[in-house]
Every structure is written in structure tokens, then in C-alpha cells.
Amino acid sequence: MEIRFEHVTKKYGEVVAVADLSLAVQAGELLVLLGPTGCGKTTILRMLAGLEAVTSGEIYLGERAITHLSPRARDFAMVFQSYALYPHMSVAENLAYPLRVRHWRQDQIAATVKQVAARLELTSLLARRPRELSGGERQRVALGRAIIRNPNAFLLDEPLSNIDAKLRLQMRMELKHLQHSLGVTMLYVTHDQAEALTLAHRVAVLQKGVLQQLGEPMAIYHHPANLFVAGFVGSPPMNLVEGSVDFSAAAFTARDLRVPLPEALLTAARQAPRVTLGVRPEHVRLSRQGEPGWLAGRVYVCEATGNETLVSFRAGEHRLSARVPGTQSYDFEEAVWFTFDPAHLHLFDAATGQALP
Amino acid sequence: MRKQAWVYLLLLVALLPTLLPIYWVATISLKSVVDQFAVPPLWFRFAATAEHYRDIFFARPFGRYLWNSMVVAAVATLLALALGTAAAYALARLPMKRNWNRHLSLWILSTRMVPPIVTILPLFLLVRDVGLLNTRLALIVVYVGFMLPFVIWMMRGFFEEVPPELEEAALMDGSSRLRALRDIVLPLVAPGLAATAIFCLIIAWNEFLFALILTQTDAVMTLPVGIAGRVTQYEIKWGAMSAAGVVAMLPVFLFALAVQRYLVRGLSLGAVKG
Numbered sequence: 001m002e003i004r005f006e007h008v009t010k011k012y013g014e015v016v017a018v019a020d021l022s023l024a025v026q027a028g029e030l031l032v033l034l035g036p037t038g039c040g041k042t043t044i045l046r047m048l049a050g051l052e053a054v055t056s057g058e059i060y061l062g063e064r065a066i067t068h069l070s071p072r073a074r075d076f077a078m079v080f081q082s083y084a085l086y087p088h089m090s091v092a093e094n095l096a097y098p099l100r101v102r103h104w105r106q107d108q109i110a111a112t113v114k115q116v117a118a119r120l121e122l123t124s125l126l127a128r129r130p131r132e133l134s135g136g137e138r139q140r141v142a143l144g145r146a147i148i149r150n151p152n153a154f155l156l157d158e159p160l161s162n163i164d165a166k167l168r169l170q171m172r173m174e175l176k177h178l179q180h181s182l183g184v185t186m187l188y189v190t191h192d193q194a195e196a197l198t199l200a201h202r203v204a205v206l207q208k209g210v211l212q213q214l215g216e217p218m219a220i221y222h223h224p225a226n227l228f229v230a231g232f233v234g235s236p237p238m239n240l241v242e243g244s245v246d247f248s249a250a251a252f253t254a255r256d257l258r259v260p261l262p263e264a265l266l267t268a269a270r271q272a273p274r275v276t277l278g279v280r281p282e283h284v285r286l287s288r289q290g291e292p293g294w295l296a297g298r299v300y301v302c303e304a305t306g307n308e309t310l311v312s313f314r315a316g317e318h319r320l321s322a323r324v325p326g327t328q329s330y331d332f333e334e335a336v337w338f339t340f341d342p343a344h345l346h347l348f349d350a351a352t353g354q355a356l357p
Numbered sequence: 358m359r360k361q362a363w364v365y366l367l368l369l370v371a372l373l374p375t376l377l378p379i380y381w382v383a384t385i386s387l388k389s390v391v392d393q394f395a396v397p398p399l400w401f402r403f404a405a406t407a408e409h410y411r412d413i414f415f416a417r418p419f420g421r422y423l424w425n426s427m428v429v430a431a432v433a434t435l436l437a438l439a440l441g442t443a444a445a446y447a448l449a450r451l452p453m454k455r456n457w458n459r460h461l462s463l464w465i466l467s468t469r470m471v472p473p474i475v476t477i478l479p480l481f482l483l484v485r486d487v488g489l490l491n492t493r494l495a496l497i498v499v500y501v502g503f504m505l506p507f508v509i510w511m512m513r514g515f516f517e518e519v520p521p522e523l524e525e526a527a528l529m530d531g532s533s534r535l536r537a538l539r540d541i542v543l544p545l546v547a548p549g550l551a552a553t554a555i556f557c558l559i560i561a562w563n564e565f566l567f568a569l570i571l572t573q574t575d576a577v578m579t580l581p582v583g584i585a586g587r588v589t590q591y592e593i594k595w596g597a598m599s600a601a602g603v604v605a606m607l608p609v610f611l612f613a614l615a616v617q618r619y620l621v622r623g624l625s626l627g628a629v630k631g
Binding site: 071072078080082084085088101149 | 522
């Protein structure tokens with residue numbers, strides 16, 4: 001079922017945690033709430049869950065306003081960052097708890113627990129207590145407790161942040177596949193932009209309680225709506241240089257830097273006196289031999305990751321990064337030449353941070 | 358092995374001040390009046406007699422005192438636990454404006470700052486006027502009043518140790534607040550409940566002052582007052598008092614033994630994160 005936030009605001013005293021959020025989550029969609037710590041993403045999830053009161057605004061499930069309903073009446077399943085497994089119950093009892101509360105028959109409960117345990121490869125662990133499980137196993141139990149029934153939606157609060165990196169990639173795939181096969185609506189909170197891009201149908205980027213951009217992962221990546229999104233999404237982050245547009249020369253200028261701009265960006269920049277130029281590291285071309293129009297830089301550090309190499313270099317007072325094929329390698333302080341791919345330049349109004357156009 | 362022997366020896370020395378009086382009382386209760394005053398004292402070898410036990414249970418209404426003590430202590434403890442646990446849960450979990458949780462908790466604790474003897478006269482008049490003098494109900498009500506601050510403060514601490522996410526998880530799984538309390542929170546604070554219960558039982562079991570003032574008839578008198586009654590202006594019945602003392606110690610001792618395993622903490626370890 002569709003979930004809609006309409007002008008939802010949450011205040012703690014004078015502090016605004018979530019400001020006038022309007023957002024619709026479509027049925028069957030996997031929507032990721034992405035943002036740094038303290039951006040309000042968890043608060044949004046908890047308001048939807050019914051664990052946190054809404055200061056103003058309404059939340060709808062389908063056509064029904066659920067803003068003031070108890071968590072039970074909303075019927076969402078949640079996976080907590082800490083997993084929140086019941087320590088005094090075995091894995092089987094943990095999985096069975098949502099069904100027990102719903103007064104299912106014993107034999108039905110046993111059969112369903114068995115089914116879910118098999119699906120999540122927990123069968124051999126059913127008699128264990130949570131404290132006897134590894135992080136990944138606990139995570140699967142928490143997930144199992146959510147999927148054992150048919151809730152209106154799954155709410156996941158940074159479910160992968162407490163397990164080690166290798167397992168995290170595997171669980172990420174499992175989650176995505178699980179959501180697809182169950183076809184259930186899922187809201188997923190994370191501060192990890194890679195997790196957001198890989199998992200989501202759509203990503204909602206948040207900062208300081210304000211929704212910055214809502215869109216498909218590739219739209220967010222290739223067309224960030226403002227400076228915050230541009231800087232937050234992508235690793236390493238987008239190169240951002242503040243300067244102004246020299247219309248007579250049809251170029252962006254900053255100290256030590258002059259970049260010709262295509263026609264579309266020039267028209268877009270008409271109103272903005274100060275602008276910030278953005279370009280992703282993979283759209284920076286780097287070479288030992290300069291060509292006409294290329295700019296000079298000096299390598300700061302070169303990091304090989306295998307398939308590709310990340311080069312951080314200085315151009316005058318600016319620090320920029322480039323993503324080059326793994327076959328290339330540079331020395332410290334080596335002189336290099338670089339240019340930006342003109343098709344992938346971004347301009348932002350330096351005063352408002354909004355993308356131009 | 359040698360090291361272990363040393364440990365036990367040290368333990369024995371450390372426990373001597375606690376255990377010796379108990380041993381002494383127990384032996385006195387079994388000695389004849391002559392043996393009680395033997396010099397040097399008869400530590401181990403004496404002719405055991407049950408006369409004092411016969412005395413307290415058949416010649417005097419000690420069975421009655423024992424029963425009164427049990428009823429008063431048990432009912433007061435149950436009531437205090439029920440009321441106090443609910444209050445402690447609210448103070449630990451429900452958000453209140455302007456730090457009122459703290460103010461309320463401190464106010465509750467402050468009721469214990471008055472020395473009990475200060476309240477005894479007004480309490481006596483109060484109990485007399487409502488016609489509860491010489492009833493067990495009067496003692497129960499007064500003891501519950503004593504215990505509540507302890508119960509609330511101890512249980513609040515235990516509740517605060519339970520991660521809130523566990524309850525939130527139960528709420529998300531579809532249980533009501535009360536059901537989450539019953540299924541998740543209470544089992545996790547069971548060790549705390551046991552410890553608090555023992556504490557309350559001991560308070561009620563040992564209480565002397567209020568019992569002395571509020572009850573004067575054999576029908577409702579509790580053990581401490583009954584035992585003290587063996588000190589008369591003509592004689593002090595050491596044997597009877599010791600026998601009563603042993604009888605008085607036993608129930609608390611047995612209860613503590615029974616709940617001992619709940620006192621072992623650490624059940625909630627591993628609940629959250631890893």
C-alpha cells in the first residue's frame with residue numbers, strides 16, 4: 001500500500017528534527033532515506049512506525065490517516081539497527097513472537113517458523129539464544145522476525161551498519177533480492193550512499209531535517225539538485241570549486257582555474273553572480289602530457305584500488321580528485337595535466353546551493 | 358589445592374562475625390536452662406532439648422505470631438512490588454516535561470528522609486481514628502508505605518538498563534504496551550524483582566517499632582514484638598527467645614535460598630548489537 005507523508009514536521013522543543021516533509025512511497029517500492037547523522041532520517045522512520053509522535057502534518061497509509069494510531073494498528077515490521085532481539089528467548093521464540101501476539105495456532109506458528117528459518121538459513125540455530133549468535137546471524141533473525149508475517153511495509157533502520165564489510169555486501173544483495181521476491185514496500189534508512197544507490201528504487205536525500213532531493217539513484221548521482229547532494233552522494237565525492245562565470249570568455253573562472261563552459265550552462269548561470277562548478281572524479285581526464293587548453297596540476301596522493309586508481313592532485317589552491325584506469329599510476333608531487341569532460345559539468349548557485357539550471 | 362584451602366580459611370574468618378551469633382542462638386535454643394549459663398560455654402557438646410520449641414509453640418501463641426508475620430510481610434511485599442514496579446516503569450520510560458521524572462523520583466525518595474519515629478505518633482492517631490488499631494491491615498498499609506520508595510528506586514534502575522528498542526521491537530511485532538511489559542521487560546528484570554522482593558520481605562519481617570505501637574493483642578502481633586515480649590520484669594526467657602529467633606530466621610533464609618538463582622545477573626547481555 002502507498003505511504004504518504006503530508007507536511008510532516010517533528011520538533012524536539014525548539015529543535016526542528018524534520019521540517020515540512022512531503023513524500024510518497026509507492027506500493028512495492030524500496031525507498032532509501034539517505035543522509036548524514038542527525039539529518040532526521042531515523043526520526044522519519046520512527047514517526048511512520050508510530051514510535052515517535054508527529055508534531056504536525058499527517059501520515060497516510062493508502063487512504064487512511066495513521067498519524068495517531070498505535071504501532072500495532074499500523075502493522076509495519078521493523079528491523080532495528082541494534083537488531084533488538086529478545087535476549088531471553090531462543091531464535092525460534094524470537095521468530096514466533098509476532099505470530100504468538102496475533103494468537104496464531106501452535107502448529108501454524110511452528111510450521112511458519114520452520115519455513116522462514118529455512119529461507120534465511122537459520123534452521124540449525126533455532127534453539128540458540130541471541131547472545132550465542134554472530135552479528136550476521138542476529139541480523140538474519142531480526143530480518144526473519146520481520147518477514148514472518150505480511151506487514152504493510154518493512155522499515156529498516158541501518159540494518160547493515162553493525163556487520164563487517166564483506167558480510168555487508170552479501171546481505172545487501174540478499175535484502176534487495178528478498179524485497180523483490182516479496183514485492184513488499186520497504187523503507188530503508190542509511191548514511192551509506194553506496195548502499196542507497198545500489199539498493200533503492202528511489203532515494204530521498206535529507207539534510208538537517210529537510211528533504212533535499214527525491215529521485216532514482218542514477219538521477220541523484222548524475223543530476224544532483226544542490227551542492228549538498230552533489231557532495232554527499234558519490235565516493236570519492238564530486239569536485240566542487242567556487243568561482244564565477246566570465247561571460248565574455250564563455251568560461252568558468254576561479255583563482256588558478258579557467259574552464260570553458262557549454263552554451264546550456266552559460267545561459268543557466270545568467271542570474272547567479274557566484275557559482276560553484278562541480279565535476280565527478282570519473283569525468284576528470286588526467287595525463288602526463290598536456291594538450292592545448294589543459295590545466296596543470298601536481299599529484300598529492302595516488303591510491304590504487306585494483307580496477308581503478310584514485311588520484312588526488314593540487315591545481316593552484318584547489319584540491320581535486322580523478323578516477324583513472326587501474327593501469328595508470330603516478331608519483332607524489334608528479335606534474336600532471338588535466339581537463340574536465342564538458343558534457344558532465346555541473347553548476348550550482350553558490351548563494352543558494354541550487355543546481356543550475 | 359593449598360591456595361584454595363587458604364581462601365576458605367579467610368572466608369571463614371570473614372564470616373565468623375555473621376555466623377557465630379546465629380550459631381550461638383541456634384545452640385541456646387536447644388540447650389536446657391542450666392547449660393545456657395555454663396562457664397566455660399558449652400560450644401558443641403550438650404544435651405539437646407526441644408523444650409523451648411514446645412514452649413513457644415504450645416504454651417505461647419508463637420505459631421500465631423509467625424503466621425501474622427508471614428501474612429503481613431507477604432501481602433505488603435506483593436502490594437509494594439505491584440504498585441512500585443508500575444510507578445518505576447512509568448518513571449523510567451514515559452517522557453515527562455521539564456525533567457519531572459527526576460523531581461518525582463526525588464520527592465518519592467525524600468519520604469524516606471524522615472526518621473520513622475517522627476511519624477509514629479501521628480500515624481498511631483491516624484490508625485486509631487480509622488479504626489485499624491490491632492489489625493494486620495494497619496501494618497500492611499504502613500509497611501507498603503515504607504517499601505514503596507525502595508521498590509521504585511531499585512526497579513527504576515533495573516528498567517533503565519533494559520534497552521528501549523526491545524520494547525519498541527515488541528510494539529512493532531504487534532503487542533500492546535502492557536503485553537510488551539509482560540513478555541519482554543518483566544522477564545528481563547526478574548533478577549531485579551527478586552532482589553527487591555527479598556529487600557521488602559526483610560524490612561517487613563524485622564520491623565519492630567510500628568508493630569509494637571500499632572498492635573497490642575496476641576491475635577495480630579508479629580514475631581519481633583512477640584519475641585521481645587519474652588523479656589519480662591521477672592525473668593528473661595533466653596531459651597524461648599532463641600527458639601523464636603531461629604524460627605523467625607528460617608523463612609527469610611529459605612526464601613533467599615529459593616530466589617538465589619534469579620539474583621545472578623547478566624541475562625540481558627547480548628541483547629543489543631554484538
